[in-house]
Amino acid sequence: MSSSIRNATHAGSWYSDNPKELNKQLTEWLTAAGPRIGGHARAIISPHAGYSYCGSTAAYAFKQIVPDQIETIFVLGPSHVVCLNGCALSTCSRYRTPLGDLYIDHRVNAELRETGAFDTMDFRSEEAEHSLEMQLPFIAKVMEKQPAGSYGVVPILVGSLSSSRQVSYGKIFAKYVADPRNLFVISSDFCHWGNRFHFTPYEHNTGLPIHEQIAALDKQGMEAISRLEPGAFNDYLKKTQNTICGRNPICVMLQAAEHFRQMNNHSAELRFLKYSQSNQCRNLSDSSVSYAAGALFISPRH
Numbered sequence: 001m002s003s004s005i006r007n008a009t010h011a012g013s014w015y016s017d018n019p020k021e022l023n024k025q026l027t028e029w030l031t032a033a034g035p036r037i038g039g040h041a042r043a044i045i046s047p048h049a050g051y052s053y054c055g056s057t058a059a060y061a062f063k064q065i066v067p068d069q070i071e072t073i074f075v076l077g078p079s080h081v082v083c084l085n086g087c088a089l090s091t092c093s094r095y096r097t098p099l100g101d102l103y104i105d106h107r108v109n110a111e112l113r114e115t116g117a118f119d120t121m122d123f124r125s126e127e128a129e130h131s132l133e134m135q136l137p138f139i140a141k142v143m144e145k146q147p148a149g150s151y152g153v154v155p156i157l158v159g160s161l162s163s164s165r166q167v168s169y170g171k172i173f174a175k176y177v178a179d180p181r182n183l184f185v186i187s188s189d190f191c192h193w194g195n196r197f198h199f200t201p202y203e204h205n206t207g208l209p210i211h212e213q214i215a216a217l218d219k220q221g222m223e224a225i226s227r228l229e230p231g232a233f234n235d236y237l238k239k240t241q242n243t244i245c246g247r248n249p250i251c252v253m254l255q256a257a258e259h260f261r262q263m264n265n266h267s268a269e270l271r272f273l274k275y276s277q278s279n280q281c282r283n284l285s286d287s288s289v290s291y292a293a294g295a296l297f298i299s300p301r302h
Contacts, residue, residue, distance in 0.1 A: 006095045009127045015051040019098045026141040029059035039297040040066040043184035047291035048134035053278045054291040060274035061293035062138045070183050072105045074154045076249035077131030077187035084159025088119040099140035105152025131187045158249045170255020177260045186253050188246020190218045194287025199243045210281040218290045222272045230254040270296045
């Protein structure tokens, strides 16, 4: 395993590189998210834009974590930098954040590598990719009171997966979903609307402003995800073509949760807790990106 360190390449631009300022922002957002809704989230869905756009929304997902129950945090993010048709693991020993370094869980990383199903991230692409990095300061913050070395992270870059590959990765991750000491952080924004994203669906005759139509489109997707049926979300994507950039990490999580459900007598519930947009589109020349915070809860059937 390499001893290289991935630097916080987006600190100072996408979020503050000043530890005090960043800590203050994260604290305020987590406080504003209110109390935990109950239970211990086994997976969360969190956005990955600049914190000025999505930090307050992401906090609702991270608020559902019970830090002292966690030993391994899997971070699944879509690849914006390189073309992949599978998933890739890091060769770094740690990931740097302004709030302290996060250490890679080498044991789990090695277990996944031994399956033969994973590629290896190219270091330059790994540093350029933001979907994983934007989750890290929140992880460092919510885990700040845990003893050093008590937990590790497993960053996983997720490419464009065929349906069969979504299923096969879901099977691999199912055993990790089964362990309550593991947390999955699924990095995804929702609708990217506007000419710059080549996605501008708009029904003129409804009388609804564009931003409300975008919200309705996203909420259909959130409902499909909440059903915890992988086919329902894939059908939604085929029908709407919604530009949800983390569709593949979400599908892998849904497949893992489905395999776990089939093997165990547990009930699962995925709840969305917050939704926002970077801008309220009213004209065809506008653009926006949507953000959602969700959490998956699993409990034994009585």
